[in-house]
Amino acid sequence: MGIPCLSRTYQKFKVLQYCLTLIALQSAYLLQGLLPKRKRLLKKGLKVKKVQLKIKTLTKNQKKKVQVKEGNSNVLIVGLGNPGSEFEQTRHNTGFDFLDSFASQNNTKIDKSKLSSLLGNIKKNGTTIYLCKPQSYMNNSGKSVRSIKDFYKIESTKIIVVFDDLDLEVGQIKIKRGGSSAGHNGIKSMIEHLPGNDFIRIRVGIGKPSEKSMTNKYVLSKFKNDDLKIINKINNLADKIIISIVFKGISFAMNTFNSKIQ
Secondary structure, three states: OOHHHHHHHHHHHHHHHHHHHHHHHHHHHHHHHOOOOOHHHHHHHHHHHHHHHHHHHHHHHHHHHHHHHHHHEEEEEEEEOOOOOHHHHHHHHHHHHHHHHHHOOOOOOOOEEOOOOEEEEEEOOOOEEEEEEEEEOHHHHHHHHHHHHHHHHHHHHEEEEEEEEOOOOOOOOEEEEOOOOOHHHHHHHHHOOOOHOOOOEEEEEEOOOOOOHHHHHHHHOOOOOOOOHHHHHHHHHHHHHHHHHHHOOOOHHHHHHEEOOO
């Protein structure tokens, strides 16, 4: 006879436990501004565990939105090239030109001299985006960038480097994290001076000469008119590309922009 009595007591305890849990859940929803009607909750017959999981998911998503909206770290965008009027608009200065376009699209300039670099910055969604054009020439770019990185306390994973790439056709873009220098002296210098080799690359195709012996002359020459039109189209996308990487992530940017612009 004692067992039925214990069973009824247990049932009352479970009902009380459910009611208390329901009140707690409603309070949690209320704090998040997401309180559903009680009848709707009961009608759907949601299980406690499922509702709790939903709250955790909502909380995680809200935290992610806050992080993207407010920002919690600085970012450094580096355009590789050589200083001097004789190198302006040459193939090897593709990184400089891309970064100048990004600055122009955000109503700023890269004209502050500091630590062997020209600097500028913009602020978006609580994140400061520093813009850097090393003035130490291509082969020593990494040393200048390391000085800027240390001064502003920027993580290597928050550095994006834009540069010309002989292995890609004109108009082709490839975004990736890490990898080798592929013979690019500017990237080689970056790898030597930045710990971890986990900075993000934006490779902009410039094509290659018919003969390997002509490479140096080729990269230091200016684009032909048809190629320049394509490069200008890429530069017009500078803001979209950078902002996508910074706020939507590298995977999104790769899926969106790793293609050839005609």
